[in-house]
Amino acid sequence: MTGLVRAEFRKAFSTKLWWALLVPVVVLSLLVNLFGGLFTASLADAHQGTDVPPILLGSLAYSLSLTSVFAALYGVVTAAAEFRHRTITTAYLTAQGRGRVFAAKAVATGAVGALYAAATVVVGAVAGLIAHAGLPGAGALAAVTAVGLLVAALWAVLGTAVGVAISNQATALVVTLVYMLVAEALLSLLLGRSDNPVAARLAAYLPVNAGDVAVYDVAGRVLLGDGTRLAELLAGVSQPPPWWGALLVLAAWTAAGAATAQLVGRRRDIT
Protein backbone atom coordinates (compact mmCIF):
# COMPACT_ATOMS: atom_id res chain seq x y z
CA MET A 1 0.00 0.00 0.00
CA THR A 2 2.82 2.46 0.81
CA GLY A 3 4.32 1.65 -2.55
CA LEU A 4 1.05 2.50 -4.28
CA VAL A 5 0.82 5.80 -2.39
CA ARG A 6 4.41 6.60 -3.33
CA ALA A 7 3.58 5.78 -6.96
CA GLU A 8 0.62 8.18 -6.85
CA PHE A 9 2.79 10.98 -5.42
CA ARG A 10 5.38 10.36 -8.13
CA LYS A 11 2.67 10.56 -10.76
CA ALA A 12 1.25 13.72 -9.16
CA PHE A 13 4.54 15.59 -9.20
CA SER A 14 5.71 14.47 -12.63
CA THR A 15 3.15 16.51 -14.56
CA LYS A 16 2.40 20.23 -14.53
CA LEU A 17 -1.15 19.98 -13.21
CA TRP A 18 -0.38 20.45 -9.50
CA TRP A 19 1.39 23.75 -9.95
CA ALA A 20 -0.80 24.89 -12.84
CA LEU A 21 -3.68 24.88 -10.33
CA LEU A 22 -1.47 26.18 -7.52
CA VAL A 23 -0.90 29.42 -9.48
CA PRO A 24 -4.54 30.63 -9.40
CA VAL A 25 -4.79 29.49 -5.76
CA VAL A 26 -1.83 31.71 -4.82
CA VAL A 27 -2.95 34.66 -6.95
CA LEU A 28 -6.50 34.59 -5.59
CA SER A 29 -5.29 34.32 -2.00
CA LEU A 30 -2.91 37.24 -2.57
CA LEU A 31 -5.67 39.48 -3.98
CA VAL A 32 -8.37 38.53 -1.49
CA ASN A 33 -6.14 38.88 1.56
CA LEU A 34 -4.44 42.04 0.35
CA PHE A 35 -7.92 43.52 0.21
CA GLY A 36 -8.86 42.01 3.57
CA GLY A 37 -5.62 43.28 5.08
CA LEU A 38 -6.13 46.82 3.77
CA PHE A 39 -9.64 46.78 5.16
CA THR A 40 -8.37 45.76 8.59
CA ALA A 41 -5.66 48.46 8.44
CA SER A 42 -8.17 51.19 7.57
CA LEU A 43 -10.44 50.07 10.41
CA ALA A 44 -7.49 50.24 12.78
CA ASP A 45 -6.73 53.81 11.66
CA ALA A 46 -10.34 54.88 12.12
CA HIS A 47 -10.69 53.34 15.57
CA GLN A 48 -7.41 54.27 17.16
CA GLY A 49 -6.81 52.52 20.41
CA THR A 50 -9.82 50.23 20.23
CA ASP A 51 -9.61 46.50 19.66
CA VAL A 52 -9.86 45.89 15.93
CA PRO A 53 -11.10 42.45 15.03
CA PRO A 54 -8.65 40.67 12.71
CA ILE A 55 -10.70 40.93 9.51
CA LEU A 56 -7.83 39.15 7.77
CA LEU A 57 -9.15 35.96 9.30
CA GLY A 58 -12.39 36.51 7.39
CA SER A 59 -10.63 37.09 4.10
CA LEU A 60 -8.45 34.05 4.76
CA ALA A 61 -11.56 31.96 5.31
CA TYR A 62 -13.02 33.31 2.07
CA SER A 63 -9.86 32.49 0.10
CA LEU A 64 -9.82 29.00 1.64
CA SER A 65 -13.35 28.55 0.34
CA LEU A 66 -12.12 29.49 -3.15
CA THR A 67 -9.16 27.12 -2.79
CA SER A 68 -11.48 24.17 -2.18
CA VAL A 69 -12.76 24.58 -5.78
CA PHE A 70 -9.21 24.18 -7.10
CA ALA A 71 -8.57 21.24 -4.78
CA ALA A 72 -11.67 19.53 -6.18
CA LEU A 73 -10.60 20.32 -9.75
CA TYR A 74 -7.18 18.83 -9.04
CA GLY A 75 -8.80 15.59 -7.85
CA VAL A 76 -11.17 15.42 -10.83
CA VAL A 77 -8.51 16.08 -13.46
CA THR A 78 -5.93 13.75 -11.90
CA ALA A 79 -8.34 10.84 -11.59
CA ALA A 80 -9.96 11.25 -15.01
CA ALA A 81 -6.54 11.74 -16.67
CA GLU A 82 -5.74 8.11 -15.82
CA PHE A 83 -8.65 7.06 -18.00
CA ARG A 84 -8.01 9.67 -20.67
CA HIS A 85 -4.38 8.66 -21.12
CA ARG A 86 -5.17 4.99 -20.42
CA THR A 87 -2.59 4.86 -17.64
CA ILE A 88 -5.31 3.28 -15.48
CA THR A 89 -4.46 -0.06 -17.15
CA THR A 90 -0.94 0.04 -15.75
CA ALA A 91 -2.22 1.28 -12.38
CA TYR A 92 -4.65 -1.65 -12.09
CA LEU A 93 -2.06 -4.17 -13.31
CA THR A 94 0.39 -3.16 -10.59
CA ALA A 95 -2.03 -3.25 -7.65
CA GLN A 96 -4.07 -5.92 -5.95
CA GLY A 97 -7.59 -4.66 -6.41
CA ARG A 98 -8.96 -1.41 -7.74
CA GLY A 99 -9.92 -0.26 -4.26
CA ARG A 100 -6.27 0.07 -3.30
CA VAL A 101 -5.54 2.17 -6.36
CA PHE A 102 -8.39 4.51 -5.39
CA ALA A 103 -7.27 4.68 -1.77
CA ALA A 104 -3.67 5.48 -2.76
CA LYS A 105 -4.87 8.11 -5.19
CA ALA A 106 -7.15 9.64 -2.53
CA VAL A 107 -4.20 9.95 -0.14
CA ALA A 108 -2.09 11.70 -2.78
CA THR A 109 -4.80 14.05 -4.07
CA GLY A 110 -5.90 14.82 -0.50
CA ALA A 111 -2.32 15.81 0.32
CA VAL A 112 -2.15 18.08 -2.73
CA GLY A 113 -5.48 19.64 -1.70
CA ALA A 114 -4.08 20.29 1.78
CA LEU A 115 -0.96 21.76 0.16
CA TYR A 116 -3.18 24.21 -1.73
CA ALA A 117 -4.83 25.27 1.53
CA ALA A 118 -1.43 25.67 3.20
CA ALA A 119 -0.23 27.83 0.30
CA THR A 120 -3.42 29.88 0.59
CA VAL A 121 -2.79 30.58 4.28
CA VAL A 122 0.93 31.36 3.87
CA VAL A 123 0.34 33.72 0.95
CA GLY A 124 -2.69 35.23 2.69
CA ALA A 125 -0.74 35.91 5.88
CA VAL A 126 2.10 37.49 3.91
CA ALA A 127 -0.46 39.63 2.05
CA GLY A 128 -1.90 40.68 5.42
CA LEU A 129 1.54 41.71 6.63
CA ILE A 130 2.14 43.67 3.43
CA ALA A 131 -1.15 45.48 3.99
CA HIS A 132 0.00 46.36 7.55
CA ALA A 133 -2.97 44.57 9.03
CA GLY A 134 -0.92 42.65 11.52
CA LEU A 135 -1.56 38.98 11.98
CA PRO A 136 -4.42 37.48 13.95
CA GLY A 137 -3.44 35.47 17.01
CA ALA A 138 -1.44 32.33 16.39
CA GLY A 139 -4.17 30.14 17.89
CA ALA A 140 -6.90 31.61 15.69
CA LEU A 141 -4.72 31.38 12.59
CA ALA A 142 -3.85 27.77 13.40
CA ALA A 143 -7.52 26.87 13.88
CA VAL A 144 -8.59 28.39 10.54
CA THR A 145 -5.59 26.77 8.82
CA ALA A 146 -6.32 23.34 10.23
CA VAL A 147 -9.98 23.43 9.18
CA GLY A 148 -9.03 24.86 5.79
CA LEU A 149 -6.50 22.04 5.20
CA LEU A 150 -9.12 19.43 6.04
CA VAL A 151 -11.77 21.02 3.82
CA ALA A 152 -9.41 21.27 0.84
CA ALA A 153 -8.18 17.69 1.37
CA LEU A 154 -11.76 16.38 1.52
CA TRP A 155 -12.67 18.29 -1.62
CA ALA A 156 -9.66 16.85 -3.46
CA VAL A 157 -10.75 13.33 -2.47
CA LEU A 158 -14.36 14.04 -3.45
CA GLY A 159 -13.07 15.35 -6.80
CA THR A 160 -11.03 12.16 -7.22
CA ALA A 161 -14.19 10.14 -6.64
CA VAL A 162 -16.08 12.16 -9.25
CA GLY A 163 -13.20 11.70 -11.71
CA VAL A 164 -13.15 7.92 -11.21
CA ALA A 165 -16.95 7.60 -11.31
CA ILE A 166 -17.41 9.67 -14.47
CA SER A 167 -13.99 8.86 -16.02
CA ASN A 168 -14.55 11.15 -19.00
CA GLN A 169 -12.32 14.09 -18.16
CA ALA A 170 -14.28 16.83 -19.90
CA THR A 171 -17.63 15.64 -18.53
CA ALA A 172 -16.29 15.23 -14.99
CA LEU A 173 -14.74 18.71 -15.11
CA VAL A 174 -17.92 20.39 -16.37
CA VAL A 175 -20.13 18.54 -13.88
CA THR A 176 -17.89 19.56 -10.99
CA LEU A 177 -17.59 23.20 -12.02
CA VAL A 178 -21.28 23.62 -12.76
CA TYR A 179 -22.24 22.02 -9.47
CA MET A 180 -19.74 23.90 -7.30
CA LEU A 181 -20.15 27.32 -8.90
CA VAL A 182 -23.78 27.39 -10.04
CA ALA A 183 -26.00 24.43 -9.20
CA GLU A 184 -25.46 24.31 -5.46
CA ALA A 185 -25.93 28.08 -5.14
CA LEU A 186 -29.27 27.82 -6.98
CA LEU A 187 -30.27 24.83 -4.89
CA SER A 188 -29.41 26.71 -1.68
CA LEU A 189 -31.45 29.67 -2.84
CA LEU A 190 -34.47 27.47 -3.53
CA LEU A 191 -34.11 25.66 -0.22
CA GLY A 192 -33.60 28.95 1.63
CA ARG A 193 -36.89 30.32 0.30
CA SER A 194 -38.79 27.26 1.31
CA ASP A 195 -41.49 27.73 3.94
CA ASN A 196 -40.64 24.39 5.41
CA PRO A 197 -38.12 25.13 8.23
CA VAL A 198 -36.38 21.78 7.75
CA ALA A 199 -35.86 22.35 4.02
CA ALA A 200 -34.60 25.87 4.72
CA ARG A 201 -31.92 24.51 7.05
CA LEU A 202 -30.95 21.79 4.57
CA ALA A 203 -28.85 24.14 2.42
CA ALA A 204 -26.09 24.18 5.03
CA TYR A 205 -25.69 20.45 4.60
CA LEU A 206 -24.88 20.53 0.89
CA PRO A 207 -21.19 19.78 0.26
CA VAL A 208 -19.94 23.19 -0.94
CA ASN A 209 -21.86 24.99 1.82
CA ALA A 210 -20.69 22.52 4.44
CA GLY A 211 -17.04 23.17 3.55
CA ASP A 212 -17.62 26.92 3.60
CA VAL A 213 -19.52 26.80 6.87
CA ALA A 214 -16.62 24.93 8.49
CA VAL A 215 -14.02 27.62 7.68
CA TYR A 216 -16.37 30.58 8.21
CA ASP A 217 -17.58 29.27 11.55
CA VAL A 218 -14.02 28.92 12.90
CA ALA A 219 -13.06 32.38 11.63
CA GLY A 220 -16.35 33.87 12.90
CA ARG A 221 -15.82 32.50 16.42
CA VAL A 222 -12.62 34.56 16.67
CA LEU A 223 -13.94 37.61 14.82
CA LEU A 224 -17.38 37.93 16.33
CA GLY A 225 -17.33 35.47 19.20
CA ASP A 226 -19.89 33.33 17.35
CA GLY A 227 -19.36 31.91 13.90
CA THR A 228 -22.96 31.26 12.95
CA ARG A 229 -23.69 34.76 11.69
CA LEU A 230 -20.57 34.96 9.52
CA ALA A 231 -21.29 31.51 8.13
CA GLU A 232 -24.91 32.44 7.42
CA LEU A 233 -23.83 35.66 5.75
CA LEU A 234 -20.97 34.31 3.62
CA ALA A 235 -22.24 30.82 2.82
CA GLY A 236 -25.83 31.99 2.35
CA VAL A 237 -27.36 29.39 4.64
CA SER A 238 -29.52 29.49 7.73
CA GLN A 239 -28.85 27.82 11.08
CA PRO A 240 -25.67 26.01 9.98
CA PRO A 241 -24.03 23.32 12.10
CA PRO A 242 -20.85 24.24 14.01
CA TRP A 243 -17.49 23.88 12.22
CA TRP A 244 -16.92 20.32 13.38
CA GLY A 245 -20.41 19.30 12.34
CA ALA A 246 -19.91 20.89 8.94
CA LEU A 247 -16.60 19.04 8.57
CA LEU A 248 -18.37 15.78 9.36
CA VAL A 249 -21.06 16.59 6.79
CA LEU A 250 -18.42 17.20 4.11
CA ALA A 251 -16.61 14.02 5.19
CA ALA A 252 -19.88 12.11 4.79
CA TRP A 253 -20.36 13.51 1.27
CA THR A 254 -16.76 12.51 0.48
CA ALA A 255 -17.32 9.00 1.81
CA ALA A 256 -20.52 8.71 -0.24
CA GLY A 257 -18.62 9.90 -3.34
CA ALA A 258 -15.81 7.40 -2.71
CA ALA A 259 -18.33 4.57 -2.26
CA THR A 260 -20.05 5.51 -5.53
CA ALA A 261 -16.70 5.62 -7.34
CA GLN A 262 -15.92 2.15 -5.98
CA LEU A 263 -19.27 0.79 -7.04
CA VAL A 264 -19.04 2.24 -10.54
CA GLY A 265 -15.33 1.60 -11.00
CA ARG A 266 -15.06 -1.88 -9.57
CA ARG A 267 -16.51 -3.81 -12.48
CA ARG A 268 -15.89 -1.29 -15.22
CA ASP A 269 -14.32 -2.87 -18.29
CA ILE A 270 -11.00 -1.26 -19.09
CA THR A 271 -10.78 -1.74 -22.84
Place this chain on the structure above:
Amino acid sequence: MTNSSGRVGVRGLTKRFGPVAAVSDLSFDAPPGAVTGFLGPNGSGKTTTLRMILGLVAPTSGEARINGVPFGALPQPARVVGAVLEAQGFHPARTGRRHLLACAAAVGVPDAAVDVGLGAVGGYSLGMKQRLALAVAMLGDPQVLILDEPGNGLDPEGIAWMRSFLRGFAARGGTVLVSSHLLGEIEQTADHLVVVSRGRCVYQGGLDQLRASRRARVLVRCADPDGLARALAAAGIMEIDTLPDGRLGIADADAVRVGDVALAAGVAVYGMVEETIDLEQLFFQLTTGQWRSGQGGP
Protein backbone atom coordinates in the same frame (compact mmCIF):
# COMPACT_ATOMS: atom_id res chain seq x y z
CA MET B 1 -5.01 -21.74 -3.86
CA THR B 2 -2.15 -19.86 -5.41
CA ASN B 3 0.58 -21.99 -6.87
CA SER B 4 3.74 -20.79 -8.53
CA SER B 5 3.47 -22.80 -11.71
CA GLY B 6 3.26 -19.76 -13.95
CA ARG B 7 0.48 -21.45 -15.89
CA VAL B 8 -2.26 -19.38 -17.50
CA GLY B 9 -5.52 -21.26 -17.83
CA VAL B 10 -8.65 -20.11 -19.59
CA ARG B 11 -11.89 -22.07 -19.15
CA GLY B 12 -15.12 -21.40 -20.97
CA LEU B 13 -14.34 -17.72 -21.17
CA THR B 14 -17.19 -15.71 -22.68
CA LYS B 15 -17.67 -11.97 -23.04
CA ARG B 16 -20.68 -10.25 -24.51
CA PHE B 17 -20.76 -6.52 -25.13
CA GLY B 18 -24.50 -6.02 -25.40
CA PRO B 19 -25.72 -8.34 -28.15
CA VAL B 20 -22.21 -8.84 -29.55
CA ALA B 21 -20.33 -11.92 -28.40
CA ALA B 22 -16.69 -10.79 -28.43
CA VAL B 23 -15.44 -14.08 -26.98
CA SER B 24 -17.39 -17.35 -26.90
CA ASP B 25 -16.59 -20.30 -24.69
CA LEU B 26 -12.84 -20.06 -25.09
CA SER B 27 -10.62 -22.57 -23.30
CA PHE B 28 -6.87 -22.94 -23.56
CA ASP B 29 -3.70 -23.15 -21.51
CA ALA B 30 -0.48 -21.25 -21.77
CA PRO B 31 2.09 -23.49 -20.07
CA PRO B 32 5.34 -22.29 -18.49
CA GLY B 33 8.58 -22.60 -20.44
CA ALA B 34 6.86 -22.03 -23.75
CA VAL B 35 5.66 -19.31 -26.03
CA THR B 36 1.94 -19.58 -26.76
CA GLY B 37 0.89 -17.70 -29.86
CA PHE B 38 -2.62 -16.28 -29.71
CA LEU B 39 -3.60 -15.76 -33.29
CA GLY B 40 -6.60 -14.29 -34.99
CA PRO B 41 -7.66 -11.53 -37.34
CA ASN B 42 -8.46 -8.06 -36.05
CA GLY B 43 -11.66 -8.02 -34.05
CA SER B 44 -11.59 -11.74 -33.26
CA GLY B 45 -11.58 -11.15 -29.50
CA LYS B 46 -7.85 -11.46 -28.76
CA THR B 47 -7.52 -8.18 -26.89
CA THR B 48 -10.71 -8.79 -24.92
CA THR B 49 -9.45 -12.26 -23.93
CA LEU B 50 -6.07 -10.95 -22.78
CA ARG B 51 -7.77 -8.19 -20.81
CA MET B 52 -10.08 -10.73 -19.16
CA ILE B 53 -7.03 -12.78 -18.14
CA LEU B 54 -5.59 -9.60 -16.61
CA GLY B 55 -8.76 -8.72 -14.71
CA LEU B 56 -9.33 -5.53 -16.68
CA VAL B 57 -12.48 -6.79 -18.34
CA ALA B 58 -15.05 -8.81 -16.39
CA PRO B 59 -16.04 -12.04 -18.21
CA THR B 60 -19.73 -12.66 -18.84
CA SER B 61 -19.06 -16.28 -17.93
CA GLY B 62 -16.12 -18.62 -17.56
CA GLU B 63 -12.88 -17.78 -15.87
CA ALA B 64 -9.21 -17.13 -16.42
CA ARG B 65 -6.61 -18.14 -13.88
CA ILE B 66 -2.96 -17.40 -13.40
CA ASN B 67 -1.08 -19.62 -10.95
CA GLY B 68 -4.43 -21.20 -10.17
CA VAL B 69 -6.22 -18.01 -9.11
CA PRO B 70 -7.93 -15.13 -10.90
CA PHE B 71 -5.68 -12.10 -11.53
CA GLY B 72 -7.44 -10.09 -8.83
CA ALA B 73 -6.47 -12.65 -6.18
CA LEU B 74 -2.74 -12.43 -6.88
CA PRO B 75 -1.12 -10.77 -3.85
CA GLN B 76 1.56 -8.95 -5.85
CA PRO B 77 0.27 -9.14 -9.41
CA ALA B 78 3.12 -7.26 -11.08
CA ARG B 79 5.59 -9.77 -9.63
CA VAL B 80 3.71 -12.61 -11.32
CA VAL B 81 2.46 -11.10 -14.56
CA GLY B 82 3.95 -8.47 -16.81
CA ALA B 83 1.73 -7.18 -19.58
CA VAL B 84 2.22 -5.12 -22.70
CA LEU B 85 -1.20 -4.13 -24.01
CA GLU B 86 -2.13 -2.13 -27.05
CA ALA B 87 -4.16 0.55 -25.36
CA GLN B 88 -1.79 0.84 -22.43
CA GLY B 89 -1.16 4.53 -22.26
CA PHE B 90 1.34 6.99 -20.99
CA HIS B 91 0.80 10.55 -19.91
CA PRO B 92 2.33 12.48 -22.82
CA ALA B 93 3.93 15.11 -20.59
CA ARG B 94 5.49 12.65 -18.15
CA THR B 95 9.00 11.47 -18.92
CA GLY B 96 9.61 7.79 -19.49
CA ARG B 97 11.94 7.75 -16.51
CA ARG B 98 9.33 9.24 -14.20
CA HIS B 99 6.72 6.83 -15.54
CA LEU B 100 9.04 3.92 -14.75
CA LEU B 101 9.81 5.31 -11.29
CA ALA B 102 6.10 5.60 -10.48
CA CYS B 103 5.58 2.03 -11.68
CA ALA B 104 8.60 0.81 -9.70
CA ALA B 105 7.04 2.25 -6.53
CA ALA B 106 3.71 0.59 -7.27
CA VAL B 107 5.36 -2.76 -8.05
CA GLY B 108 7.55 -2.44 -4.98
CA VAL B 109 10.99 -2.69 -6.54
CA PRO B 110 13.87 -0.35 -5.69
CA ASP B 111 14.44 2.71 -7.87
CA ALA B 112 17.76 1.21 -8.93
CA ALA B 113 15.71 -1.05 -11.22
CA VAL B 114 15.08 2.08 -13.28
CA ASP B 115 18.39 3.09 -14.73
CA VAL B 116 17.48 4.99 -17.83
CA GLY B 117 17.19 8.57 -18.91
CA LEU B 118 14.17 9.13 -21.13
CA GLY B 119 12.41 12.23 -22.40
CA ALA B 120 8.71 13.10 -22.35
CA VAL B 121 6.57 10.30 -23.74
CA GLY B 122 4.79 12.75 -26.03
CA GLY B 123 7.80 12.62 -28.33
CA TYR B 124 7.99 8.85 -28.53
CA SER B 125 7.43 6.74 -31.59
CA LEU B 126 5.12 3.75 -31.35
CA GLY B 127 8.14 1.47 -31.14
CA MET B 128 9.60 3.49 -28.25
CA LYS B 129 6.30 3.25 -26.41
CA GLN B 130 6.23 -0.52 -26.93
CA ARG B 131 9.70 -0.76 -25.45
CA LEU B 132 8.75 1.44 -22.50
CA ALA B 133 5.66 -0.72 -21.90
CA LEU B 134 7.86 -3.83 -21.97
CA ALA B 135 10.27 -2.20 -19.50
CA VAL B 136 7.33 -1.60 -17.15
CA ALA B 137 6.14 -5.18 -17.63
CA MET B 138 9.59 -6.52 -16.69
CA LEU B 139 10.01 -4.32 -13.57
CA GLY B 140 8.57 -6.92 -11.22
CA ASP B 141 10.65 -9.75 -12.75
CA PRO B 142 7.43 -11.65 -13.55
CA GLN B 143 6.90 -15.34 -14.30
CA VAL B 144 4.32 -14.64 -16.97
CA LEU B 145 4.46 -12.23 -19.88
CA ILE B 146 1.28 -11.31 -21.72
CA LEU B 147 1.72 -9.25 -24.86
CA ASP B 148 -0.94 -7.89 -27.19
CA GLU B 149 0.37 -7.34 -30.71
CA PRO B 150 3.89 -6.45 -29.52
CA GLY B 151 5.13 -6.27 -33.10
CA ASN B 152 3.02 -3.21 -33.87
CA GLY B 153 5.20 -0.20 -34.47
CA LEU B 154 8.45 -2.12 -34.22
CA ASP B 155 10.93 -2.03 -37.08
CA PRO B 156 12.28 -5.37 -38.42
CA GLU B 157 15.24 -5.11 -36.09
CA GLY B 158 12.92 -4.50 -33.16
CA ILE B 159 10.76 -7.47 -34.12
CA ALA B 160 13.83 -9.71 -34.34
CA TRP B 161 14.93 -8.47 -30.92
CA MET B 162 11.46 -9.03 -29.45
CA ARG B 163 11.46 -12.57 -30.85
CA SER B 164 14.73 -13.52 -29.24
CA PHE B 165 13.68 -11.79 -26.04
CA LEU B 166 10.48 -13.83 -25.80
CA ARG B 167 12.30 -17.05 -26.70
CA GLY B 168 14.87 -16.33 -24.00
CA PHE B 169 12.17 -15.56 -21.44
CA ALA B 170 10.43 -18.86 -22.16
CA ALA B 171 13.74 -20.75 -22.17
CA ARG B 172 14.32 -19.53 -18.60
CA GLY B 173 11.04 -21.14 -17.63
CA GLY B 174 8.73 -18.19 -18.11
CA THR B 175 5.27 -18.31 -19.62
CA VAL B 176 4.69 -16.20 -22.70
CA LEU B 177 1.27 -15.52 -24.18
CA VAL B 178 1.59 -13.31 -27.23
CA SER B 179 -1.15 -12.24 -29.61
CA SER B 180 -0.83 -11.34 -33.25
CA HIS B 181 -2.97 -11.02 -36.33
CA LEU B 182 -0.06 -12.16 -38.50
CA LEU B 183 0.99 -15.79 -38.42
CA GLY B 184 4.36 -14.91 -39.95
CA GLU B 185 5.11 -12.64 -37.03
CA ILE B 186 4.94 -15.38 -34.41
CA GLU B 187 5.54 -18.43 -36.57
CA GLN B 188 9.19 -18.51 -35.57
CA THR B 189 8.53 -17.71 -31.92
CA ALA B 190 5.54 -19.74 -30.82
CA ASP B 191 5.65 -23.31 -29.54
CA HIS B 192 1.87 -23.59 -29.36
CA LEU B 193 -0.84 -21.86 -31.26
CA VAL B 194 -4.30 -20.86 -30.21
CA VAL B 195 -6.15 -19.60 -33.26
CA VAL B 196 -9.39 -17.69 -32.76
CA SER B 197 -11.94 -16.45 -35.21
CA ARG B 198 -14.99 -14.41 -34.23
CA GLY B 199 -14.32 -15.08 -30.57
CA ARG B 200 -14.17 -18.86 -30.99
CA CYS B 201 -11.20 -21.19 -30.94
CA VAL B 202 -10.66 -22.73 -34.37
CA TYR B 203 -7.32 -24.42 -33.81
CA GLN B 204 -5.21 -25.31 -30.85
CA GLY B 205 -1.94 -27.15 -30.97
CA GLY B 206 1.58 -27.09 -32.33
CA LEU B 207 2.73 -25.46 -35.52
CA ASP B 208 4.03 -28.77 -36.85
CA GLN B 209 0.66 -30.40 -36.34
CA LEU B 210 -0.92 -27.53 -38.20
CA ARG B 211 1.50 -28.04 -41.07
CA ALA B 212 0.94 -31.79 -41.00
CA SER B 213 -2.81 -31.31 -41.16
CA ARG B 214 -2.35 -30.08 -44.69
CA ARG B 215 0.06 -32.31 -46.56
CA ALA B 216 1.82 -31.19 -49.70
CA ARG B 217 0.34 -32.48 -52.95
CA VAL B 218 1.66 -32.97 -56.44
CA LEU B 219 -0.65 -31.47 -59.04
CA VAL B 220 -0.49 -33.18 -62.44
CA ARG B 221 -1.92 -32.11 -65.78
CA CYS B 222 -1.93 -35.07 -68.15
CA ALA B 223 -3.57 -36.50 -71.28
CA ASP B 224 -5.49 -39.27 -69.46
CA PRO B 225 -6.28 -38.49 -65.80
CA ASP B 226 -8.30 -41.68 -65.33
CA GLY B 227 -5.55 -43.83 -66.78
CA LEU B 228 -2.93 -42.20 -64.62
CA ALA B 229 -5.11 -42.56 -61.53
CA ARG B 230 -5.49 -46.28 -62.23
CA ALA B 231 -1.75 -46.67 -62.77
CA LEU B 232 -1.03 -44.77 -59.54
CA ALA B 233 -3.51 -46.91 -57.64
CA ALA B 234 -1.85 -50.01 -59.04
CA ALA B 235 1.47 -48.64 -57.74
CA GLY B 236 -0.05 -48.27 -54.26
CA ILE B 237 -0.63 -44.53 -54.39
CA MET B 238 -4.19 -44.10 -53.21
CA GLU B 239 -4.69 -40.50 -52.07
CA ILE B 240 -5.72 -38.96 -55.35
CA ASP B 241 -8.15 -36.12 -55.89
CA THR B 242 -9.47 -34.76 -59.13
CA LEU B 243 -9.32 -31.00 -59.09
CA PRO B 244 -12.09 -28.89 -60.69
CA ASP B 245 -9.73 -27.95 -63.54
CA GLY B 246 -9.17 -31.60 -64.42
CA ARG B 247 -5.77 -31.93 -62.79
CA LEU B 248 -4.97 -34.72 -60.37
CA GLY B 249 -3.88 -33.89 -56.85
CA ILE B 250 -1.71 -36.65 -55.38
CA ALA B 251 -1.00 -36.45 -51.69
CA ASP B 252 1.11 -39.47 -50.84
CA ALA B 253 3.85 -39.37 -53.46
CA ASP B 254 6.43 -36.90 -54.65
CA ALA B 255 6.89 -35.60 -58.20
CA VAL B 256 9.63 -38.09 -59.08
CA ARG B 257 7.49 -41.09 -58.21
CA VAL B 258 4.44 -39.69 -60.03
CA GLY B 259 6.59 -39.00 -63.10
CA ASP B 260 8.00 -42.52 -63.11
CA VAL B 261 4.52 -44.07 -62.84
CA ALA B 262 3.19 -41.83 -65.64
CA LEU B 263 6.09 -42.79 -67.90
CA ALA B 264 5.58 -46.49 -67.18
CA ALA B 265 1.85 -46.15 -67.87
CA GLY B 266 2.49 -44.26 -71.08
CA VAL B 267 0.43 -41.24 -70.02
CA ALA B 268 1.65 -37.94 -71.42
CA VAL B 269 2.31 -35.42 -68.64
CA TYR B 270 1.93 -31.75 -69.60
CA GLY B 271 2.78 -30.22 -66.31
CA MET B 272 3.53 -31.05 -62.72
CA VAL B 273 3.49 -28.68 -59.76
CA GLU B 274 4.49 -29.42 -56.21
CA GLU B 275 1.98 -27.60 -54.04
CA THR B 276 3.63 -25.83 -51.09
CA ILE B 277 1.87 -25.49 -47.78
CA ASP B 278 1.36 -21.84 -47.21
CA LEU B 279 0.72 -21.46 -43.49
CA GLU B 280 -0.50 -17.95 -43.97
CA GLN B 281 -3.10 -19.24 -46.41
CA LEU B 282 -4.00 -22.02 -44.01
CA PHE B 283 -4.41 -19.43 -41.26
CA PHE B 284 -6.61 -17.41 -43.56
CA GLN B 285 -8.75 -20.47 -44.27
CA LEU B 286 -8.96 -21.22 -40.56
CA THR B 287 -10.09 -17.78 -39.61
CA THR B 288 -12.56 -17.21 -42.40
CA GLY B 289 -14.56 -20.12 -41.11
CA GLN B 290 -14.04 -22.50 -44.03
CA TRP B 291 -12.19 -24.87 -41.84
CA ARG B 292 -13.22 -26.00 -38.42
CA SER B 293 -11.32 -27.37 -35.50
CA GLY B 294 -11.29 -31.12 -35.19
CA GLN B 295 -9.61 -31.52 -38.56
CA GLY B 296 -6.08 -31.87 -37.37
CA GLY B 297 -6.52 -30.23 -34.03
CA PRO B 298 -5.54 -32.22 -30.96
